[in-house]
Amino acid sequence: MSENVTLPQQQNAKGPERAGEPLLTVEGLQKHFPIYGGFPFRRQVGAVKAVDGVDLTVYPGEALGLVGESGCGKSTTGRLVTRLLEPTGGKITYAGQDITHASRKQLAPIRSEIQMIFQDPFSSLNPRQTVGTIIKSPMEVNGINPAGGRENRVRELLETVGLNPEHYNRFPHEFSGGQRQRIGVARALALEPKLIIADEPVSALDVSIQAQVVNLLQKVQDELGIAFLFIAHDLAVVRHFSQRVAVMYLGKVVEVADRNSLYTRPRHPYTHALLSAVPEADVDAAKKERIRLSGDVPSPIMPPSGCRFRTRCWKAQDKCATEEPPLVQLSGSDEGHLTACHFPEDPTRPRTEDVVMDPALAAPADKADDDSADGKK
Structure with missing residues (x-):
């Protein structure tokens, strides 16, 4: 990858500064996909609650990582922020402007400021x-x-993302999946945006070039002051790239914190379980017990009452079934460390401590929850 390409400069390109107003604010964001049935007259019989009350804040020049299991609503959240999908509820504020239900004409002036790197490099070109x-x-x-x-600018962008400028006249089918993803990165940078929604931007890349692309995105963030909503499964990549991390489970954000605070002192049991599954290079750490969650992820059509994680949580009690925990800063947490849990983890306990989860300790769920989770605890 060339290091000689000069990137166009923008103002305030000195990385994240959270002293001012946020660039993006998401409040109570919802996206419910209707389910239709019946004959001969079709009617709505339910809804898939893909995103069900998400709160996020991204500041200028900041990278916010969004992590969670497959199907938790991360990619849908990214598409809602870019208004590729129409929200069912909630509020999206960009640069002080409410764009929740803005028309195409109203969105036109800010379309160039919000760009997206799609997860699938094959269908996005x-x-x-x-x-x-x-x-x-x-x-x-x-x-x-x-x-x-424009042609010269395109050739510069191709070189910036590690492709040969002479590939200008080639078609997508002539490139590998990883190369196509880098084309997607170049397209996102073409308009010098203020915010990029990166949906699994390195998942299609070979391990040997993942670091190069992540370092490229970091260089872009530092030099241009671009903010990122960085959606990924790879927790190591998220920790390397993001300043703050939000953890999603079944359509909701359950924990938000500075990356160092979240990775070393997670408060939510689900975050603790995710981090325990990260492969460790250290031999001694690799021998430690992993947290094995029982059951399957409940259906977003009929999520559990109260805390949505309770059907798989080893700390769940009766209160978890009747009261939904708010996303707040708990006693003993670092500043800005928000958690949605009635019985959070002890922040003084190291993350690498052995934890063995007994499925029998999980609180019993009601019958509806049993059906949605296949009745297995």
Whole structure:
């Protein structure tokens, strides 16, 4: 990857500064996909609650990591923020402007400021267009004419993401999956956005070049002051790239904290379980017991009452079934460390301490919850 490419400069490009107003604020965000049934007249019989009350804040120049199991609503949240999906409820505020239900005309001025790197590099690129056209199209749509011309700018971007500028006239099918993802990164950078929603940006890359791409994104963040909502499964990559981390479970955020606080002193049992599953390079650490969660993730069609994690939690009690825990800062937590749990983990206990979960300790769920989790605890 070339290190000689000069990136265009923006103001306040000195990394995250949380002293001012947030760039993005999400409050109570919801996305329910309706389920229809019945004959001969179709009617709504239920809804998949993919995102069900998410609160997030991203500051200018900051990278906020969003992690959780598959199906927890991370990618849907990213698409809601970019308004690729219409929210069912809640509020999205960008740069002080409410864009929750803004029309296409109202969104047009800020479309160039919010870009997305999609998870699937195969379906996100038009197979009928050349790479040059794909990356150049956003500039044409927004009437941007960079110094030196659009073609020269596209070639610079290709070199920036580690591709040969001579690939300008090639088609997507001539590239590997990892190379296609880098084309997606170049397209996202074409308009010099203020916020990038990165949905699993390195999941399609070889291990040998994942670090290069993550370092590239960090360089872009530092030099251009771009904020990131970084969605990923790889907790090691999230810790390396993000300043703060939010943990999602079944459509809700259960913990938000500075990366060092969250990785060393997790308060939510689900976060503790996720971190215990991270492979350890140290031989002694690798021998420690992992937290093995019982049962399956409940159905988002009929989530458990109260705390949604209670059907798999070894600390659950009767209170967890009747009261939903708020996302608040608990006693003993670091500043800004928010947790949604009635019986949080002890912050003084090291994360690497052995924990063995007895499935019998999990609180009994009601019958509806049993059905949604296949009745296995």
